[in-house]
Ligand code: OSB
């Protein structure tokens with residue numbers, strides 16, 4: 435079945451892919467359950483294991499594409515069961531009817547408020563399709579979308595521990611070679627946390643970048659109290675300091691600490707919104723798994739670049755298959771320039787590839803995967819066609 439390239443999964447591929455011919459032959463879907471080393475405390479829930487799906491697509495010429503669909507409880511709109519159901523429906527349509535149209539080609543025009551953000555399923559299925567096309571040409575996902583890619587990317591070291599562990603952990607990560615650290619704040623008293631951040635800055639010196647993430651824990655006053663107390667610590671940005679993103683410009687005006695969008699990007703945003711009014715907006719932290727589809731992700735990357743906002747790829751505790759796809763995208767979008775948020779694999783005791791997506795000296799290699807790389811020992815086959 436020939437597919438017209440410009441609208442493939444709703445995105446424009448570079449010109450050498452004008453006439454893709456894609457005929458899918460089979461699909462296999464595995465469900466995995468990977469234990470965390472320690473309980474993972476997220477804002478609304480605590481997880482002991484990471485559940486998700488690995489999709490393996492094969493075309494009639496024998497090329498293979500891999501994708502991962504891993505709804506994150508408390509962040510994703512759908513449960514594992516819904517994701518599994520939607521994936522099988524979508525894959526059935528692709529195999530039986532050759533339909534690769536993206537979900538957002540709504541027949542009825544709809545106002546942006548009424549639109550729902552796409553599901554975790556779309557990004558995973560689209561990744562499998564796109565990586566099949568990329569594998570057929572022996573290039574990475576990123577190289578196929580953007581025409582170029584670095585072969586390694588810098589990563590921000592993630593600090594999720596309690597306050598008393600911050601300095602020892604920062605020390606450890608800097609010794610490991612990380613040049614950029616991201617610290618989760620907004621959990622206990624903001625005055626104590628601000629002092630902890632100052633301690634980290636004093637300990638690591640001026641050359642290490644510090645990013646913070648408050649996951650919307652504060653009201654404007656609390657955020658300001660914290661922001662003023664860390665304003666001399668040279669913070670690159672703080673993700674989502676306040677509950678209501680409309681208050682963010684006031685946050686920056688009052689304390690001078692740049693901020694970043696993360697959760698805000700998981701919803702459909704008024705397309706006429708001017709980001710100019712958001713002075714202090716430094717970065718978009720982009721989690722494709724939570725943004726929901728490739729087309730929306732690519733649009734947000736372009737929007738950021740047009741407005742001088744740094745796009746920072748970030749993970750949602752995906753397994754190695756998902757992380758490899760994110761690393762390939764980061765290799766093209768920010769290359770060796772910007773540290774990305776992919777330091778989540780170390781929280782898991784096992785993975786979905788024989789060799790885990792490891793970080794060395796603060797760098798993650800950009801690698802493409804084939805079926806030989808998979809380790810399915812934590813997986814169960816749940817669907818086949
Ligand atoms: O808030 O940024 C977050 C992971 C899962 C869910 C939410 C978040 C995260 C991360 C990923 O922090 C790691 C990173 O961005 O460095």
Ligand code: MG
Nearest residue numbers: 647673696719
């Ligand atoms: Mg965040």
